[in-house]
Amino acid sequence: MKIKVLLILVVVISVVSCNFPKDPNSTFQKIKKKGLLIGVVNNPPYSIVKDSSFTGKEVGILKEFCNSEDLSYRFITASETDLVKNLKNFKIDIVIGGFEKNSVWKKDVGMTKPYDKVHVLLIPKGENRFLYQLEKYLTTSK
Amino acid sequence: MTKVNNNYELPDHLKLVLSKAKKLEWISLLYLISVVVLMYLTMGSSQAMKTAWLEDALSLSPSISFLIASRIYSKGPNKDFPYGYHRVFSIAFLTGSVALFAMGAFLCIDSAIALIMKDRPTIGTISISDTQIWMGWIMIVVLVYSAIPAMLLGFKKMPLAKRLHNKILYTDAKTQKADYMTALAAIVGVLGVGAGIWWADSATALFISLSVIKDGYKNLSEAIKDLMDRHPVHVADKTKDDLLDKITNEVKQWVWVEDAVVRFREHGQVYFGEIYVVVIDDDISSSEIEQALEKIKDFHWKIHDVTIMPVRSLLPYDYTK
Numbered sequence: 001m002k003i004k005v006l007l008i009l010v011v012v013i014s015v016v017s018c019n020f021p022k023d024p025n026s027t028f029q030k031i032k033k034k035g036l037l038i039g040v041v042n043n044p045p046y047s048i049v050k051d052s053s054f055t056g057k058e059v060g061i062l063k064e065f066c067n068s069e070d071l072s073y074r075f076i077t078a079s080e081t082d083l084v085k086n087l088k089n090f091k092i093d094i095v096i097g098g099f100e101k102n103s104v105w106k107k108d109v110g111m112t113k114p115y116d117k118v119h120v121l122l123i124p125k126g127e128n129r130f131l132y133q134l135e136k137y138l139t140t141s142k
Numbered sequence: 143m144t145k146v147n148n149n150y151e152l153p154d155h156l157k158l159v160l161s162k163a164k165k166l167e168w169i170s171l172l173y174l175i176s177v178v179v180l181m182y183l184t185m186g187s188s189q190a191m192k193t194a195w196l197e198d199a200l201s202l203s204p205s206i207s208f209l210i211a212s213r214i215y216s217k218g219p220n221k222d223f224p225y226g227y228h229r230v231f232s233i234a235f236l237t238g239s240v241a242l243f244a245m246g247a248f249l250c251i252d253s254a255i256a257l258i259m260k261d262r263p264t265i266g267t268i269s270i271s272d273t274q275i276w277m278g279w280i281m282i283v284v285l286v287y288s289a290i291p292a293m294l295l296g297f298k299k300m301p302l303a304k305r306l307h308n309k310i311l312y313t314d315a316k317t318q319k320a321d322y323m324t325a326l327a328a329i330v331g332v333l334g335v336g337a338g339i340w341w342a343d344s345a346t347a348l349f350i351s352l353s354v355i356k357d358g359y360k361n362l363s364e365a366i367k368d369l370m371d372r373h374p375v376h377v378a379d380k381t382k383d384d385l386l387d388k389i390t391n392e393v394k395q396w397v398w399v400e401d402a403v404v405r406f407r408e409h410g411q412v413y414f415g416e417i418y419v420v421v422i423d424d425d426i427s428s429s430e431i432e433q434a435l436e437k438i439k440d441f442h443w444k445i446h447d448v449t450i451m452p453v454r455s456l457l458p459y460d461y462t463k
Contacts, residue, residue, distance in 0.1 A: 126262025
């Protein structure tokens with residue numbers, strides 16, 4: 001009896017595991033259709049906002065990520081607080097600006113693992129498929 | 143009268159059982175430390191993992207307190223502790239249950255807050271030799287590791303605890319045997335997160351915390367009742383130990399005894415108590431009473447310390463009602 005249950009469990013897990021983890025809010029699927037909306041806080045050299053051009057190390061990382069995943073992208077800028085608030089409400093998909101892993105926003109947002117041992121990208125909490133894709137890119141691009 | 147030495151509580155065949163139990167607890171301790179470290183390293187922001195982790199961390203306490211108590215319990219009585227040190231087991235049991243109960247309550251509130259605040263667990267990835275693996279899978283592997291050896295240890299300790307009449311060992315064994323439930327619940331939580339159901343995590347955490355509270359409450363109530371000197375009970379099913387009835391019947395059969403009443407309480411693994419007897423012939427010698435004491439002590443190893451008190455009537459001492 002117990003062995004049967006275990007077997008069923010193993011089968012079920014291996015069937016569904018192919019597309020694990022999923023996003024509770026389907027962020028990654030939405031990005032594929034509508035493109036990645038990136039919130040940028042001006043913080044050279046990680047992210048530089050000048051007139052309406054966006055440059056910097058993290059901007060570069062995300063551009064390359066989008067190219068590798070075949071995604072379109074758009075940048076917007078606002079105050080840090082507004083951007084994080086919109087990130088929490090799933091209005092934007094990712095916020096960059098040289099945030100560190102001990103950032104004050106730690107409890108409000110999800111974070112990628114540091115791409116350079118210190119700096120992280122902010123994503124909506126719990127969107128684990130999106131996180132998976134980002135971290136996969138961050139690891140392979142090293 | 144009392145045999146005084148430093149290792150006098152258990153009969154020889156049970157000393158072997160105790161040393162086996164000690165060995166198992168040492169193994170448990172080392173294994174649990176490895177589990178706690180591994181879980182800490184993998185738990186990330188999963189509430190279910192945090193709950194299972196704290197529960198496992200707390201399950202170190204029975205092993206530790208058993209090992210400490212088992213060094214103390216059989217010291218002989220002295221002028222500062224004239225009743226010996228047997229109750230160290232009861233105290234260890236009480237402190238363990240208080241900790242378990244408090245932790246359960248904390249985890250319950252913590253998980254409920256996570257659920258109400260809609261706190262979504264963000265679980266990242268780990269790269270092992272060029273393969274990107276979702277941390278959820280690693281958590282599940284660690285949870286399985288936290289369950290199966292624990293279960294086997296629990297099964298091995300259970301019979302020893304019954305033979306030793308040792309509550310802390312018994313509770314430890316029982317909790318470990320049931321530990322797979324916690325691990326399974328946490329696995330369901332992590333899988334739920336993988337499936338995109340964010341609340342699965344804090345909901346299973348809440349479920350686990352409720353079971354911790356339940357265990358904590360049950361143990362706490364047992365520990366308090368023991369320290370309140372209730373009628374001794376069996377460790378496993380909590381039914382009244384019929385050893386006391388057997389003693390009453392034995393005493394009543396003695397030629398110089400007309401009627402008798404006994405009263406015992408648990409001091410850790412052993413019993414302390416009094417026997418009130420109405421003697422047929424008022425003229426009873428102290429040597430006869432001393433012989434009777436020896437007889438009672440030989441009756442069963444659990445009967446550790448007895449007083450026999452000749453009285454004229456049992457009425458004031460009849461606790462059997």
